[in-house]
Amino acid sequence: MADIEERRPRSKAATFLLVIATTAFVVAAALRLLGIDGTRHMVATTALVPYVTAVGVLLGAIALLLRRWLVGTVTLLVALVLVAAVAPRAFPDSRPIGVGQQVRVMAANLLVGRAEAEAVVEAVRAHEVDVLALQELTPAMVRDFERAGLDEVLPHRVFLAEPGASGSGIASRYPLTARDLAAPSTLRQAGALVDLPGEDLEVVSVHPLPPVVPDGPETWQRDMAGLPQRDLNGPFRVLAGDFNATLDHVGLRRLLNQGYVDAADQVGAGLDPTWPSGAVWPPPVVIDHVLVDNRCPVDTFQVIDIPGSDHRAIVTQFVVPAP
Known part of the structure; x- marks a missing residue:
């Protein structure tokens, strides 16, 4: 008992x-x-x-x-x-046969200019990057890139450098034309038209304000809503950078429903964390993405470490269909 x-x-x-x-x-x-x-x-x-x-x-x-x-x-x-x-994010989707221009896009958050410029340029060279989308680009970081030789591999650029975390930029192997593609946002989000050998490509360096600021997520929600939809009547479009959002957030899922695909998800790398780099707390999550026009077949996706940054950079290759 x-x-x-x-x-x-x-x-x-x-x-x-x-x-x-x-x-x-x-x-x-x-x-x-x-x-x-x-x-x-x-x-x-x-x-x-x-x-x-x-x-x-x-x-x-x-x-x-x-x-x-x-x-x-x-x-x-x-x-x-x-x-x-x-x-399903851990398994590759079926890939249609793509005929056209192969493009490699890299996105990197520079942690208010603390990332090692030499490491970024080395990654650009090693992965044969065509377009580089940068977030938290400072004037000092621009000078670091010049010393590291970024201009030698990506000579064209649209840089909106600012002190702190507000700056962004796009560097490219191909000629660029600056474009205002995203709605006005708290942090700068550079946009550009890339003059590819075949069809042109529009790129946005994405960086909405983080949703966990004390004022709440309203600004983040507004910044996410201001990102451009895919335009069937215009050039192919890519959104690349630090979304401060995962594939489970409404704002990002809304973009996917508007004609984009997540490059990592397409190749089975959708669970590879991007932030925080080299840490176990907070639990690593996937908040850096390349969203590609769903008419562009995705070939590869990779996450790489960049010393000095709290984000891991991401590199993807996809095909811009021939006209």
């Missing part, structure tokens, strides 16, 4: 803890499934959906092992819905 009486409190405690954990999981899952980018804390939670998904599967399995059938069943059902949304 004594043994039975001692087990009951532990059983109730286990059930209570499972219910609390399951409730937290379901709330986090609901933010993603219902598309709620509310407060900055909600936005931050949504960024962790791949981790939330793994936790949900584990919680459901534990609940079933402990014979908490209702808790386990509900948790696993919700977790499986998240798995269906997240898991």
Whole structure:
């Protein structure tokens, strides 16, 4: 009798803890499934959906092992819905045959000019980059790039350098024409038309204000909404840079529904984290992206470390179809 009486409190405690954990999981899952980018804390939670998904599967399995059938069943059902949304990012999509101009685009957040310019230029050379989209480009960083020889490999540029995190820029192997492609935003988002040998290409260096600032995510939401849609009547278009958003955020999913594809997702690299580089806390997430016009087949995608920056750079190759 004594043994039975001692087990009951532990059983109730286990059930209570499972219910609390399951409730937290379901709330986090609901933010993603219902598309709620509310407060900055909600936005931050949504960024962790791949981790939330793994936790949900584990919680459901534990609940079933402990014979908490209702808790386990509900948790696993919700977790499986998240798995269906997240898991495909780790597998390549079928690629149509592309005939046209191959283009390699690299995006790099420079951490207010602290990134090593030599490392960026070395990556540009090693990966034979055609177009480089830069965020947090400072005047001092521009001078560092000049000393590092960026002009030798990417001689054309549209730079909007500013002190702090506001600057951005585009450098290219091919001639550039500056264009205002994004709506006015808190941080500069350079845009340019790239004069390719075949069809032209429009590129935006993307950098909306982070959503976790004390004032809340409203400015981030407005900046994301101001990014240009794909234009079927104009040049092919690419959005590349630090979106401060994952594939689980409403603003980014809206762009994908407007005719873009995420290059990393296309080749099965959609779970490779880009920020923070070289750290385990906060949990690494995927907030740097290259969104490509869905008429452009994506060949490759790679994440690379850049010393001095808290972001990993991203490089993708795709085909701009021939006219």
